[in-house]
Amino acid sequence: METQQLVTLVPWTFIATILNLFIQIYLIKRFLFKPVNEMLEKRKNLADQEIRDARNARSEADSMKEEYESNMANARAQAAQIVQDAQKEAQARADELVREAQQQVSGIKARAESDIAQEKKKAINEAKDEIGGLAMDIAGKVVGKEIHEEDHRRLIDEFIKNVGDAS
Amino acid sequence: MTFDITGAKVFYRIHTGIPFLGDFPVTETLIVSWIVMAIITALCIFLTRDLKVENITKRQAVAELLVETANNFVRNNTGGHKFDRLIPFVAALFATSVVSNLISLTGLRSPTADLSVEAGWAVVVFILITKEKIKASGIGGYLKGFTTPIFIMTPFNILSELATPVSMACRHFGNILSGVVIDGLIYWGLGLASSAILGLIPGAVGNFLKHIPILEVGLPAITGVYFDWFSGCIQAFIFCMLTIMFISNASEG
Numbered sequence A: 001m002e003t004q005q006l007v008t009l010v011p012w013t014f015i016a017t018i019l020n021l022f023i024q025i026y027l028i029k030r031f032l033f034k035p036v037n038e039m040l041e042k043r044k045n046l047a048d049q050e051i052r053d054a055r056n057a058r059s060e061a062d063s064m065k066e067e068y069e070s071n072m073a074n075a076r077a078q079a080a081q082i083v084q085d086a087q088k089e090a091q092a093r094a095d096e097l098v099r100e101a102q103q104q105v106s107g108i109k110a111r112a113e114s115d116i117a118q119e120k121k122k123a124i125n126e127a128k129d130e131i132g133g134l135a136m137d138i139a140g141k142v143v144g145k146e147i148h149e150e151d152h153r154r155l156i157d158e159f160i161k162n163v164g165d166a167s
Numbered sequence B: 001m002t003f004d005i006t007g008a009k010v011f012y013r014i015h016t017g018i019p020f021l022g023d024f025p026v027t028e029t030l031i032v033s034w035i036v037m038a039i040i041t042a043l044c045i046f047l048t049r050d051l052k053v054e055n056i057t058k059r060q061a062v063a064e065l066l067v068e069t070a071n072n073f074v075r076n077n078t079g080g081h082k083f084d085r086l087i088p089f090v091a092a093l094f095a096t097s098v099v100s101n102l103i104s105l106t107g108l109r110s111p112t113a114d115l116s117v118e119a120g121w122a123v124v125v126f127i128l129i130t131k132e133k134i135k136a137s138g139i140g141g142y143l144k145g146f147t148t149p150i151f152i153m154t155p156f157n158i159l160s161e162l163a164t165p166v167s168m169a170c171r172h173f174g175n176i177l178s179g180v181v182i183d184g185l186i187y188w189g190l191g192l193a194s195s196a197i198l199g200l201i202p203g204a205v206g207n208f209l210k211h212i213p214i215l216e217v218g219l220p221a222i223t224g225v226y227f228d229w230f231s232g233c234i235q236a237f238i239f240c241m242l243t244i245m246f247i248s249n250a251s252e253g
Helices: A011-144 A149-166 B028-047 B058-078 B084-106 B115-147 B151-198 B203-209 B219-251
Strands: B010-014 B024-027
Touching: A011 A149, A011 B024, A011 B084, A011 B115, A149 B203, B010 B028, B024 B028, B024 B115, B024 B219, B028 B058, B028 B084, B028 B115, B058 B219, B084 B115, B084 B151, B084 B219, B115 B151, B115 B219, B151 B219
Parallel strands: none
Antiparallel strands: B010 B024
16 A cells, blocks of 8 residues: 655645644534633632622621621610610609608697697687786785776786786 | 654645745645644534533633643733733634644654644744734834844844744654654564564464564553653643743843
8 A cells, every 4th residue: 555755745745734623622622622711711710709698697797797786786876875864854753752751740740830839829818807806816815805897907917917028 | 674754645636826835735744734733623613612600610620720831821921901802812822732642642654743834833923923922012123133233144043043943843843753663663673572482483373473663562651651651741741831931031021
């Protein structure tokens, strides 16, 4: 069979090789690189998507936590406020009660004092009357004659008055 | 018994009548090239069957590994994503080269043991290098580059420019051819030796046995590790490495 030289350049083989190389480039691109690169791209997108989702979930959780914490703080502040208000109200009520009690006490005391004064006056008046009668009797007995009560009433009263003033 | 080694067989000549190019020879080189292409393409199709995003098969892992290796090889040697469009080119070059080199293990003649093949590849690479150079510094800058550092250097610069594809083609071809020659020599020597040794057996038995080259089993497998496997892989790698380095350097002006 015919053979070519060991070291030779055959133009047709040369051209065919270049064409073969380009065909091989197309085939390898079409059957290896395109599908594998597409798949790798898809996988990358999937991974990115998952990272994005995880990040979103975390920020959501963070915001929820923040909200929860602020709610808790609000609740605590409100509770403190309520307690404070209650304390204030209780204090006010207690103060009012004390004040009312004092007012009542002072009212009772004033009434009692006025009662006492009236009683005293009454007693004094009675005593005055008594003393007047007694004085009249004593004077009548001393003088020996009956003293007209109406006549000397003025004098006796004056005397008792003087006595009252002096006592 | 003499030893001779020839070029690829020519199975058929298609008469074209085109001047200069002459008849189209259907050579062993071409036939085996087509077999190589068929093997590579079939492998690609096999590896990329039903790709999945998750829970990948071993087959898919291999396909991904190949693609990632090719991507990284080109990106690391050019520094960035500038030459991503060349990845299939380099991959095709490497795959064709390595399969062509190793197909000699099956007894077929390597297409790469024909200088025309490497010359074709080297010319494509040379065109790419030149294109990048012109792109980087303009056609004027490219031509002016030949006259540096002084005008007298112009012929030498042109020579060194042309030396790139010639050396790439010849390096690859020479290594593969040397493998072919050495394999041929080893088989020839072992055949002679076994014929001589077995011929010592007297009578009809020796006459029959000396036609069986028993010593050819064994030793060629060991020498083949270097001359076929190692040389074949390393030459494919060097060719691709040089391709990408030259193109990368050319683009830097």
